[in-house]
Amino acid sequence: MSAAEHPKTDALLKVHQAALAGMQAVGPAPLGRAVAFYAEMQALGQNASEATFREILVAGGDVAEALKRLWRIQLTDWDYAAGPTTTDWASHTEPRTDERRAAIHDQLGLEPATRKVLDAEIPVQKTTGPVVISQKREPWRGVGTQRGVDWYWPAYERYLREKKGWSPETTADLGDAAERVIERLADPTSPEAYQSKGLVVGYVQSGKTANFTGVIAKAIDAGYRLIIVLGGTLNLLRAQTQRRIDMELVGRENILRGAGSEIESDYADDTAWLRNKFLTHGGMPSELGAFDVERLTTRADDYKSLAQGIRALQIEKREKALPLHDPRNLDHAAARLMVVKKNKTVLNKLVKDLAKIKGLLGEIPALIIDDESDEASPNTANPNRSDGPDRTAINQKLSELLGLLPRAQYVGYTATPFANVFIDPSDTRDIFPKDFLISLRRPDGYMGVQDFHDLDSKIPPQQRTVTNSNEKAYVREIGGSIEEEDDTSLRKALDMFVLSGAMKIYREAVDPRVDENYFRHHTMLVHESRLTAEHSELRGRLLRLWDEGGYTGPSGRERLRELFESDLLPVSRVRADGFAVPSSYDDLAPHVGPAWARIGADDRPVIVVNGDKDIERGEADFDRRAIWKILIGGQKLSRGFTVEGLTVTYYRRRAGNASTMMQMGRWFGFRKGYQDLVRLWIGRKESSGGLRPQDIDLYDSFEAICRDEESFRAQLEQYSVMVNGKPQVTPAQVPPLVSQHFPKLKPTSRNKMYNARLAEIRTPGQWSEPTAYPAENQTAALRHNADVWLPVLDRLSDTPKHFSFHNADTGVTHGFDAFTVLLSPQEALAIFRSLKWHGQHFAPSLTYLEEISESRRDLDDWLVVAPQHSSSVQRVTVGARKRSLSWFSRKRRPERYPLFGAISDPKHRAVAMRIAGSLANSNDAITEQHVSPRRGVITLYPVLEQRPSVTAAGEADLKGLVMAFSFVAPAAAHGRDNKVVRFTTIDSAQEDEAIIDAT
Numbered sequence: 001m002s003a004a005e006h007p008k009t010d011a012l013l014k015v016h017q018a019a020l021a022g023m024q025a026v027g028p029a030p031l032g033r034a035v036a037f038y039a040e041m042q043a044l045g046q047n048a049s050e051a052t053f054r055e056i057l058v059a060g061g062d063v064a065e066a067l068k069r070l071w072r073i074q075l076t077d078w079d080y081a082a083g084p085t086t087t088d089w090a091s092h093t094e095p096r097t098d099e100r101r102a103a104i105h106d107q108l109g110l111e112p113a114t115r116k117v118l119d120a121e122i123p124v125q126k127t128t129g130p131v132v133i134s135q136k137r138e139p140w141r142g143v144g145t146q147r148g149v150d151w152y153w154p155a156y157e158r159y160l161r162e163k164k165g166w167s168p169e170t171t172a173d174l175g176d177a178a179e180r181v182i183e184r185l186a187d188p189t190s191p192e193a194y195q196s197k198g199l200v201v202g203y204v205q206s207g208k209t210a211n212f213t214g215v216i217a218k219a220i221d222a223g224y225r226l227i228i229v230l231g232g233t234l235n236l237l238r239a240q241t242q243r244r245i246d247m248e249l250v251g252r253e254n255i256l257r258g259a260g261s262e263i264e265s266d267y268a269d270d271t272a273w274l275r276n277k278f279l280t281h282g283g284m285p286s287e288l289g290a291f292d293v294e295r296l297t298t299r300a301d302d303y304k305s306l307a308q309g310i311r312a313l314q315i316e317k318r319e320k321a322l323p324l325h326d327p328r329n330l331d332h333a334a335a336r337l338m339v340v341k342k343n344k345t346v347l348n349k350l351v352k353d354l355a356k357i358k359g360l361l362g363e364i365p366a367l368i369i370d371d372e373s374d375e376a377s378p379n380t381a382n383p384n385r386s387d388g389p390d391r392t393a394i395n396q397k398l399s400e401l402l403g404l405l406p407r408a409q410y411v412g413y414t415a416t417p418f419a420n421v422f423i424d425p426s427d428t429r430d431i432f433p434k435d436f437l438i439s440l441r442r443p444d445g446y447m448g449v450q451d452f453h454d455l456d457s458k459i460p461p462q463q464r465t466v467t468n469s470n471e472k473a474y475v476r477e478i479g480g481s482i483e484e485e486d487d488t489s490l491r492k493a494l495d496m497f498v499l500s501g502a503m504k505i506y507r508e509a510v511d512p513r514v515d516e517n518y519f520r521h522h523t524m525l526v527h528e529s530r531l532t533a534e535h536s537e538l539r540g541r542l543l544r545l546w547d548e549g550g551y552t553g554p555s556g557r558e559r560l561r562e563l564f565e566s567d568l569l570p571v572s573r574v575r576a577d578g579f580a581v582p583s584s585y586d587d588l589a590p591h592v593g594p595a596w597a598r599i600g601a602d603d604r605p606v607i608v609v610n611g612d613k614d615i616e617r618g619e620a621d622f623d624r625r626a627i628w629k630i631l632i633g634g635q636k637l638s639r640g641f642t643v644e645g646l647t648v649t650y651y652r653r654r655a656g657n658a659s660t661m662m663q664m665g666r667w668f669g670f671r672k673g674y675q676d677l678v679r680l681w682i683g684r685k686e687s688s689g690g691l692r693p694q695d696i697d698l699y700d701s702f703e704a705i706c707r708d709e710e711s712f713r714a715q716l717e718q719y720s721v722m723v724n725g726k727p728q729v730t731p732a733q734v735p736p737l738v739s740q741h742f743p744k745l746k747p748t749s750r751n752k753m754y755n756a757r758l759a760e761i762r763t764p765g766q767w768s769e770p771t772a773y774p775a776e777n778q779t780a781a782l783r784h785n786a787d788v789w790l791p792v793l794d795r796l797s798d799t800p801k802h803f804s805f806h807n808a809d810t811g812v813t814h815g816f817d818a819f820t821v822l823l824s825p826q827e828a829l830a831i832f833r834s835l836k837w838h839g840q841h842f843a844p845s846l847t848y849l850e851e852i853s854e855s856r857r858d859l860d861d862w863l864v865v866a867p868q869h870s871s872s873v874q875r876v877t878v879g880a881r882k883r884s885l886s887w888f889s890r891k892r893r894p895e896r897y898p899l900f901g902a903i904s905d906p907k908h909r910a911v912a913m914r915i916a917g918s919l920a921n922s923n924d925a926i927t928e929q930h931v932s933p934r935r936g937v938i939t940l941y942p943v944l945e946q947r948p949s950v951t952a953a954g955e956a957d958l959k960g961l962v963m964a965f966s967f968v969a970p971a972a973a974h975g976r977d978n979k980v981v982r983f984t985t986i987d988s989a990q991e992d993e994a995i996i997d998a999t
Helices: 009-021 031-042 050-059 062-080 084-090 098-108 112-121 152-162 168-182 208-222 235-250 309-313 344-356 393-404 470-474 488-510 532-547 554-575 585-600 658-663 698-720 779-794 825-834 843-855 906-915 925-929
Strands: 131-134 197-201 226-231 293-295 335-340 366-371 408-414 436-439 475-478 522-527 606-609 628-633 646-651 679-683 738-740 756-761 801-806 813-823 836-838 861-868 875-878 883-886 935-944 962-968 981-985 995-997
Touching: 009 031, 009 050, 009 062, 031 050, 050 062, 050 112, 062 098, 062 112, 062 168, 084 098, 098 112, 131 698, 152 168, 152 208, 152 235, 168 208, 168 436, 197 208, 208 226, 208 235, 208 366, 208 408, 226 235, 235 293, 235 335, 335 344, 344 393, 366 393, 393 408, 436 698, 470 475, 470 554, 475 488, 488 522, 488 532, 488 554, 488 585, 488 628, 488 646, 488 679, 522 585, 532 606, 532 628, 554 585, 585 628, 679 698, 756 843, 779 825, 779 836, 779 875, 779 883, 779 935, 779 962, 801 906, 801 925, 813 825, 813 906, 825 843, 825 861, 861 883, 861 906, 875 935, 906 925, 906 935, 906 962
Parallel strands: 197 408, 197 436, 226 335, 226 366, 293 335, 366 408, 475 679, 522 628, 522 646, 606 628, 646 679, 861 935
Antiparallel strands: 131 436, 738 981, 756 981, 801 813, 813 861, 836 995, 875 883, 935 962
């Protein structure tokens, strides 16, 4: 029987809505009884049977789809449920498993046939939740009596589903991730004050704002009554964050609180406000059994002192004799919300106002959300300088805020966490995430670095196509240099921007899933420099190219046809994800003119966004108007701010560190409906500048950063697994996590790495040269190191061999004589482990040497090479065999004493690197005889800082002899990653010794 043959199917939908609504508080219960109860009210009789329910689901139709959506929402909620409240009905099953779904079916008492239909129509989503590293905690969420008033999270959840069209699974994922944060904060009603600090790591442009908005919603419901959101360092980012929270969480009624009328609202001219896109509560929450949210900042106004501050911060108490954190007060007190720019002046106003009501502060459960927490928030003052400040300005204000609010919880959000994990864990006034570190999962539909690169692809480069290669599909190389001003690539990028705009209009016309507001924004970002003067010049170039484009004439149309057929169409045919694709350019051509008109009919196709005035004028305000424009950006658009509708990017901006560069990846984000149209033009040969400029491949740099990020996340996941119900590590104990796959690009800026320590340096096939030997006056340590090497010197060959390497590019041949001996990996490792050093400088290399030596995978032996001078002037007699060996005169660096500068002789390096397999043929028979793919090379350099004196017996006095060496690990000895540096954090409570063993 079809759904159409059931005249009362709409009534059946209402019955199921009522039945499932009645189970939300207690969990799944027998469906038959609940349906029978509500069916009697609707006089449905047999039309409410389980068999009828199944038939309707299978038959399809509008009512079937409505029933599926209703059940999909509820089953997803139960599938994801976690915590103590689920144990009664879930039989201790894990969330998102077949076992959990079976337990739900059992509680509902469903027939086997119904279970089969539901599981087929609504399969279990088995994605795992966020990765969590946390201190052991006492659970408080869902334990004992109900805590707080559930109002703002259900409202936000409903908004995401109904207004934004999020799927139940995506909404449940967000709720689960937010719950992982909330349950690790302190119980706001606890008599004891505790200040939790945590860090949430997302992806660039991946919805972190939605996540922390969910956290705010759940926190307000739980009892937190002062919410401070640090919304970046720029007005445009703070305003964007304020609007998002106001529209999706605070709601229309709270926004109008205190306003005389709709037209007095700060959103009176906002299109979304006029179209009723803002959340509505159906009345003031305080009049509907909940509590209000009072905004202390607005979209236009950051925090202002006195008039808004003092009165608004004095939170009312219903029971005067009880502290504010008592549930009898919290459940009725309005929450205060402010979105504050990370600016010293603004934060100083807030700190001063809070200090004036200091007596009450100890009672206020507060939550501080720090968006872009790696920027400005960490203390970047050099701890080794006695003449500088102890803390930087913003960090000092954060420290004061946390000091004033003993019940404040601090949660940082970032996509580039390296600055945060390098904070000294022992600095209790700083923001190190001592309580938890959470890594969010990559959301569905998100285009990130992985979508623009072919990471670990097994397909040979010559066989890659737009079908099997992300690079072939989305990435285009910029030809020439900035100095040459070759506009060929920029012209193609502009043409693709017009073509992709035409494709969007074509989809609006023919694709039923795309309405007129689907592609409200269509943008192209050009990012070459941070300098505003250069932005003006670039704007002139773009306007000239636009005017000369001929997009409405035959020359431009022919150029677009060729680009459509050679680039856009091949990609869209295989990557359009079901969205409409024209079969030929002739089908698209009618939409080129409208696209050109949307972009440039107002004679302003280009917008320069390098100041807050651009937002104030509304030119780059995506909230207030539709924008189809070319944006030139620098610093203002390189962090946090979302460029809506971004489709084409032209990027050649260099950066000094990985975090800054990753934040510039504005082409990352959600591109539903136009993922196939996205293109990235990127510089592959950009000059590094400076005294010794060299070419930098920006595309390869992003790939290296991506590997750093994935390595960090993978190690977080490895250590997140609980062992015997306890965490393996706390955030302060996290082992080396931050990697550096691109040697020239540090993880974050230098002033954020004062507390970073190298933990591992992987150098397969590379010349590595330790220089941190004990100082001249540390004779015992120097003597110890000499004694470690003496047995090796005694085993050196009796006669030297002549090695050489001919450089075919330069025509130069370097040759030298050297004694040699082979050591097993175990013998060499015993030496490396026995040596003494100044500080921890050799420890990162030792970690790598231990791995390749103990794995026995890529290392068979080490060839020890002791180069000899051609003359007999600088020679010393050493060892039991009284060997006469050359010594080398080297000096330590005064500015970094006792470290040496370069110790090795450059002419020795090529031979060692050839033997280790990282250079091509040496054209020397002796050298080639020693080449082995699993062989490393150790080059010995006995160093004397001054000419040795002669003893009474006529022997040289070797006091102060430094047994220096360099090494080249086999090029094949990559271990887990090839050529990578790993960092960890220095804990000031555990200072290093001046002279330490290598281990």
